[in-house]
Amino acid sequence: MNQAATSCASCGAALEFPLACSACGTLAAPEREPGPFEVLGLAPQYFVDAADVKKRALRLGRLLHPDYFGAADEATRALAERNTARLNRARDVLLDASARGDWLVRALGGPSENEQREMPKAFLLEVLEWNQQLEEARANAARDHARLEALRNDLEAQRAAALAALARVLEPLPQPASPALREARAQLNVLRYLDNALAQVEALELDTHSPRA
């Protein structure tokens, strides 16, 4: 997770970002795949300043975007494509708490979502309850808007609680391979369930207005 300190192959200036030189604009091809924090010249940590991330992404975007290499040779155009894809991915990860948490847990040697699927036990009963409510809402052609709204509020509240729990584990960052990472993964699994459930509620709500429904 440490940063690769290299210099620009073209002008020799120290690289602020691993994907391009901010001094002369030359694109850089990193030897190994840089992590999302590294891409934006940041040290890995759970809390990020979203405004700062956006500002950095924009600055970097103005150096990397393939639109600015329309007249360049094919290899350079391909590198602009690849580096911009890396930037977009990094930006998405850093601006989304779940994605950020997921990356940090894996980078610190914690379990992946395939290696540890369980959620906290207290949460499971509620999951059963929500699943039933979603099932009922789907089965009922006439949407009960008030009930869907109540379900949404419930899910949102749980989501805020899960994010707070994740922050408690990951800020400051735990030691690599620490048991705390299992707790973080459990909260991430909760978040994944909640985001999925919220998406279903949203689909159901939009369906209410659908002329094709």
Place this chain on the structure above:
Amino acid sequence: MGFIELNVLNNAAQNIALGIDLGTTNSLGAMWKDGRPIVLHPEGDSGYVPSAIHFPEKGMPAVGRRARELALVDPAHTLMSIKRFMGRGLAETREDAASVPCALSENENGVVQFEMRGRKFTPQELSALILMKVHDQACKALGGIEVTKVVITVPAYFDEAQRQATRDAARIAGLDVLRIINEPTAASLAYGLDQRKQGTVAVFDLGGGTFDVSILSIEDGVFQVLATHGDTHLGGDDFDRMLVEVARRELSALLAPSVLEDRAFLQSLRLAAEKCKIELSSAPEAYMHLAMPESGVQWRRNFTRAEAEALWAPLIERTIHSCQRALADAKLKVAQIDEVVLVGGSTRIPAVRERVERFFNRKPHVELNPDEVVALGAAVQAHVLMGGTREVLLMDVTPLSLGLETMGGAVAKIINRNSTIPCQATEGFTTYADSQTGIEFHIVQGERELAKDCRTLGRFKLSGIPPMPAGMPKVAVRFHIDANGMLTVTAKEESTGKSARIEVQPMNGLTDEQVEGMLNAAYRHARDDFDARRAADLRTEIGVMVRATERGLTHAGAGLDRETGLDIEEALVKGRAALQGPLPDTSSLQRVRDELERATLPLAALLMDSVAKSALSGKKLSEV
């Protein structure tokens, strides 16, 4: 003839790229000039090329306005709304096929073919003819310079197959596609630059055949698409069809069933419906006329705006539904939208405007011509791509999720819809049998949970995996959606570092060889046409130069030294000779023109001195 000030157009062909809006109903070209995008049209012409093609009994098809006129008298041999067939198979185009005046078939890759005058044409080839016409008009407007680099717009909601078909059409037309960009995004570029806007903007784009809504944030020259939604089969054509259905029902009492199903009859009906629809945008009621002398039918039907609007309401509600989905994906509420921009000819329908205004709770912008704004935006993007500016940064999204079919027919999402492009994702695969050297997989695009409900992009076969025990190979497959919104797939076996081979079977798309073959056939004709026109244009130009030089010599010839005078005389003799007899070839005419220009430079300078400089700057000698 000597140019007193360097005319940028003279040697700029390599620095110019065109923006082309390839529309369902009309197509248009634009370019960047003097700090802003302009529509390119030859003198006395609007520049719109109706996206229509007429096939005469003999000779080359007519494209554009002429074809559109011929549609009225010979509907059976005129094709329109070809864009709705791009990247589609026969089964998906049944609804549209009803208003096509000829038989349709499918080639071996599932590409629709129009059977016209004993020949088969794919939508790609037909679109290529339209692109050639637009390109031709644009080059004419530029005084005969041939520009081959283009930016072409597509509906934001176009999927991979539709984008690929558009790119293939451009290749067949002999054009070099710098970028495929989304229509609503292009519109926002033209609009944002024009109005110097900041904030969150919704672009509502209802064209002849497609609908898109895009939500963007515009700030300091950064145009970031937050979400897009749409329907590639919802546009003015569908509004026409609603009126056609009414007419068919009412005519069923008067006409034989064979007439009611007749393709030419349906095409006439469709044109009559379109005319009626357009009139209803400015009048409270309008007539739909149908005259078929051969069947002795004279039919006229009055539609009030209220009646038509009732028929159209379900279509308009579908656009609003898309707006809701785009807002939800952008995680925004209606109240957070600062501006609404209307694009596309169908936004002229008052009921559409009113519904959009009611939904967004604000008056939409209509300052820019909804038929031109997309081409203008494409010209802005072309300018950026040619290195003209870094002030503008466009960040668009992919409209549809990309996934792989998993065991049991479900879809594993690899890239989510509304991801900023370019984007990429890498997935790991391994073998399930010992010494297995290939893996097959099925790539789909769409939001549904089952692969069979999504659109197949292709079945990819990964081969060349070194023989190893099951589960040992680690094949990393990379999916990259580029800045055109188009997918490339690459694969690598990680334990050996070998690149695995990916074979793509295009679905509803042309193979490279097929495109190549069409290119050779179509482009050769276009080249010949282009050369002939260029030669004619050059001869006209030489004529103007000769006359201007003769005039210049009587005014200021005395002030020239002997050698320069002889030089000009020599060039004049060659110039006059080129105006006589059969048309010489382009390159010799070009030499004569260039020679005249060079030789007359001192004369131009002399004339400059003798007249007030300020009044002349930027003028050619022929304009003095």
